[in-house]
Amino acid sequence: MLLPRFRFLRLVASLTTRAFSRGPVSLQGKAPDMSEGNAHLLVSNVRNRLREIVGASTNWRDHQQALADRLSLSNQLAGSQDELPVRRMKDSYIEVHLPLGTDPTLREKYLNYHKGVRFGRILEDLDSLAVLICYSHTHNKALQRSPLSIVTALVDKIDMRKQVIHPDCDIKFTGHVTWVGKTSIEAKMHMSQYHDGAYTPVLDATFVMVARDPENKRAAFVNPLKPEGPEEEELFQQGEINKTRRIELSTASLLKVAPTAEERKIVHSLFLNTLDTKTVSFRSRVLPPNSVWMEDAKVKGLEICHPQERNIFNRIFGGFLMRKAYELGWANACAYGGCRPNLVAVDDILFQKPVEIGSLLLLSSQVCYTEGNYIQVRVHTEVLDPLTRHHNTTNVFHFTFVTDKDVPNIVPQSYGESMLYLDGKRHFNQTLESQ
Numbered sequence: 001m002l003l004p005r006f007r008f009l010r011l012v013a014s015l016t017t018r019a020f021s022r023g024p025v026s027l028q029g030k031a032p033d034m035s036e037g038n039a040h041l042l043v044s045n046v047r048n049r050l051r052e053i054v055g056a057s058t059n060w061r062d063h064q065q066a067l068a069d070r071l072s073l074s075n076q077l078a079g080s081q082d083e084l085p086v087r088r089m090k091d092s093y094i095e096v097h098l099p100l101g102t103d104p105t106l107r108e109k110y111l112n113y114h115k116g117v118r119f120g121r122i123l124e125d126l127d128s129l130a131v132l133i134c135y136s137h138t139h140n141k142a143l144q145r146s147p148l149s150i151v152t153a154l155v156d157k158i159d160m161r162k163q164v165i166h167p168d169c170d171i172k173f174t175g176h177v178t179w180v181g182k183t184s185i186e187a188k189m190h191m192s193q194y195h196d197g198a199y200t201p202v203l204d205a206t207f208v209m210v211a212r213d214p215e216n217k218r219a220a221f222v223n224p225l226k227p228e229g230p231e232e233e234e235l236f237q238q239g240e241i242n243k244t245r246r247i248e249l250s251t252a253s254l255l256k257v258a259p260t261a262e263e264r265k266i267v268h269s270l271f272l273n274t275l276d277t278k279t280v281s282f283r284s285r286v287l288p289p290n291s292v293w294m295e296d297a298k299v300k301g302l303e304i305c306h307p308q309e310r311n312i313f314n315r316i317f318g319g320f321l322m323r324k325a326y327e328l329g330w331a332n333a334c335a336y337g338g339c340r341p342n343l344v345a346v347d348d349i350l351f352q353k354p355v356e357i358g359s360l361l362l363l364s365s366q367v368c369y370t371e372g373n374y375i376q377v378r379v380h381t382e383v384l385d386p387l388t389r390h391h392n393t394t395n396v397f398h399f400t401f402v403t404d405k406d407v408p409n410i411v412p413q414s415y416g417e418s419m420l421y422l423d424g425k426r427h428f429n430q431t432l433e434s435q
């Protein structure tokens with residue numbers, strides 16, 4: 001059962017996102033200008049299109065040569081943002097189809113055991129689409145290849161509008177650039193599914209991508225964006241607000257500053273609830289009824305990063321990392337709740353460092369916060385250097401799941417776990433607010 005407030009917020013959100021769901025808001029129902037040939041593109045063609053844009057190798061044995069070829073594009077980078085032509089939102093608008101209803105072979109790739117759609121696959125598609133949107137925004141007709149390496153920096157938010165994605169109905173993705181900084185781009189995407197004679201919204205996603213030089217070493221300028229009309233102005237302003245919010249959240253991170261007074265009270269109350277009243281000891285702890293120690297709500301995994309999962313810049317594809325993290329997080333939520341959870345939101349996926357091909361990637365998922373029938377899961381990934389045994393964090397993922405019945409309360413024991421709990425609570429509250 002959904003929390004009453006949550007249900008109300010979802011309704012508000014579906015009204016506010018309706019304008020976006022029609023495509024770039026300034027188009028007023030007219031077909032977008034598809035001068036770059038992105039009309040009626042199939043998801044299966046997106047990656048090939050990306051390979052063409054950057055000149056990526058299709059065989060691993062050629063990747064060194066492809067990298068060397070890209071190096072020569074460095075002199076095509078703009079020296080400043082002012083040198084680049086201004087773009088409109090409709091310049092980057094794309095519409096991409098995933099014909100699950102009409103292509104049974106494709107369906108097999110997306111089908112899960114429970115006759116639903118593998119959400120991890122959708123995450124991969126969204127990541128590729130976000131990159132294509134950014135290349136459409138930065139497209140320069142005079143150049144055969146783009147000198148820019150566009151990478152995923154952040155999945156700001158993915159809000160589910162529907163919990164069921166049918167495996168046998170066609171899917172449509174639309175999206176475009178909504179905000180631009182100097183070297184970063186915000187892209188919003190919308191996914192809908194054809195069911196009962198009409199396309200209905202399934203999810204809204206906001207990604208932040210960063211442009212780098214051909215070697216993926218330094219940031220590179222991107223074309224400015226000019227919003228047209230009040231609705232595009234609003235989307236652009238929202239992009240500014242999102243940027244400020246991200247800076248504020250990062251400043252207030254529990255990794256940097258102490259919890260607020262309110263949060264300290266929560267932690268202390270959790271601590272008091274676990275004290276053994278029979279002993280006068282801070283050490284003796286008792287698990288309250290219908291609760292699980294945080295320590296017992298982890299699932300871990302390992303991926304060996306093979307060349308097959310590389311992106312167009314010969315690093316591990318961000319979508320692959322998201323799929324693996326999502327599936328681990330889902331499995332953890334499933335084991336924790338004792339039933340099949342549904343995804344409510346993906347929030348604040350940070351791509352801190354690229355993952356090199358050949359890396360040993362350790363994934364660790366933790367149920368970090370629960371409330372009623374909601375489970376907040378954090379997945380942390382790090383690369384292990386087997387020679388030096390050094391660990392390096394590459395990504396942090398946050399997923400909110402809902403189940404049909406209330407789940408046990410998660411209880412932190414150590415101070416570190418309490419911070420994870422508070423961080424999970426912050427993400428959960430943010431999810432509720434944005435719905």
Ligand SMILES: CCCCCCCCCC(=O)SCCNC(=O)CCNC(=O)[C@H](O)C(C)(C)COP(=O)(O)OP(=O)(O)OC[C@H]1O[C@@H](n2cnc3c(N)ncnc32)[C@H](O)[C@@H]1OP(=O)(O)O
Binds near residue numbers: 212246
């Ligand atoms: C062939 C089949 C595959 C086809 C699909 C292709 C898909 C390709 C997409 C990918 O797979 S990318 C792989 C996953 N992503 C990564 O590996 C990125 C890993 N992270 C990094 O490399 C760096 O953290 C990153 C480049 C994102 C940022 O580096 P820095 O922190 O040094 O950035 P810098 O300080 O130079 O700032 C550059 C811009 O990024 C912005 N930025 C940095 N971190 C950010 C963040 N976390 N959130 C939002 N914006 C951020 C920053 O504000 C600034 O924007 P503006 O110039 O517009 O002001």
